[in-house]
Amino acid sequence: RRRTRTNGQVKSLRAPKEPRNKVTVVLGAQWGDEGKGKVVDLLAMDADIVCRCQGGNNAGHTVVVDSVEYDFHLLPSGVLNQKALSFIGNGVVIHLPGLFDEAQKNLQKGKGLQGWEERLKISDRAHIVFNFHQAVDGIQEQQRQLQAGKNLGTTKKGIGPAYSSKAARNGLRVCDLVSNFSAFEEKFRVLAKHFLDMYPSLNVDIDSELQQLKVYAEKLRPLVTDGVYFMHKALNGPSKKILVEGANAALLDIDFGTYPFVTSSNCTVGGVCTGLGVPPSYVGQVYGVVKAYTTRVGVGAFPTELDNDIGSLLQSRGREFGVTTGRRRRCGWLDLILVRYAHMVNGFTAIALTKLDILDTLSEIKVGVAYFVDSEPLPNFPANMDVLTHVTVKYETLPGWCCSTEDVRCFEELPPQAQKYIRFIEDFLQVPASSI
Secondary structure, X not given: OOXXXXXXXEEEOOOOOOOOOOEEEEEEOOOOOOOHHHHHHHHHOOOOEEEEOOEOOOOOEEEEEOOEEEEEOOOOHHXXXXXXXXXXXXXXXXXXXHHHHHHHHHHHXXXXXXXXXXXXXXXXXXXXXXXXXXXXXXXXXXXXHHHHOOOOOOOOOOHHHHHHHHHHOOOOEHHHHOOOHHHHHHHHHHHHHHHHHHOOOOOOOXXXXXXXXXXXXXXXXXXXXXXXXXXXXXXXOXXXXXXXXXXXXXHHOOOOOOOOOOOOOOOOOHHHHHHHOOOHHHEEEEEEEEEOOEEEOOOOOOOOEOOOHHHHHHHHHOOOEOOOOOOEOXXXXXXXXXXXXXXXXXXXXXXXXXXXXXXOOOOEEEEEEEEEEOOEEEOOOOOOHHHHHOOEEEEEEEEOOOOOOOOOOOHHHOOHHHHHHHXXXXXXXXXXXXXX
């Protein structure tokens, strides 16, 4: 290949290859439960591939199609699109009983999931969540409660212990299960013994779980593919619309979230690359899903929380109960310091604003715009949760609209006060709202 030398640097005459297809990413911009499933389902209507890149069945997305309510935890919400392929990437941890139970329960609800096996692919590099991982999750929560008087509020789905196995390099992957089962069995027994040694009270029926896993291996085998080659082919082949459905949210990210009250995976945009094998240059539009107020499940700092009648109103009008756990969500005003921080990490190209109509009955609406500690402004979103717990919030008070927006289908039809609320959010974040 001919090269020229300019100012001492070697320069190739061949221009770098432009990505043929780019992935569109949907991410939660708060503490989860923003309505990502609804946004994904809308975008998935004309998608060719819909992917999950991280998390496990600790995620919960509700999608309503033809008056049927489907609940997804492991399956990508886009599996309802009969013409699209769904892909579970290597960054996801998979509880196999949970996966097949989820499919069966949704099949009983309506026709949307018919033929799901033909349009689902699973990376051979994805790690497996075992029943003892879930049991350990529960034991760890009990220990935290006894030792420190407070737990992390995990879903007890075994996600943290499974990712711990992955980091400790004694975890087992899908490729292990669908290959030589004798070799898999040997590794499984070693892993189970590891946890039994750590937690003597753990009750594990190793033989029974192995029998169950042998059955799942046969059901799983037709779905398994080499995820790296699958994504490479999709990204560099004929024109395709590829959608990535983020689980959890930015403030639950293991690195950037409100640690330690976080999940165990990277649910920010970097998790798309590592959880699917997608080069950064192939990431296209990144949508941050923002609820028009703030909610949080479980424990942890929550600066704009409303422990009053307004908080109860948001909870009841918004039907704020966790899809995965059924737990009541804590509610508060929209915290734009938090959302701006999520934008710094993710680089949102646009936001999708959800549940605006829940604010319809309020005469005035407050928005958190700055943090103070000991009367001094806090320039950054703090890493230390002891600091975040003690911040006071400066609010901007905006007028409410006191009328229903439920049937509004275009921005111009919204009440002027609702339009002002949206414009205020856009101006603060310097990011456009592409959908509401």
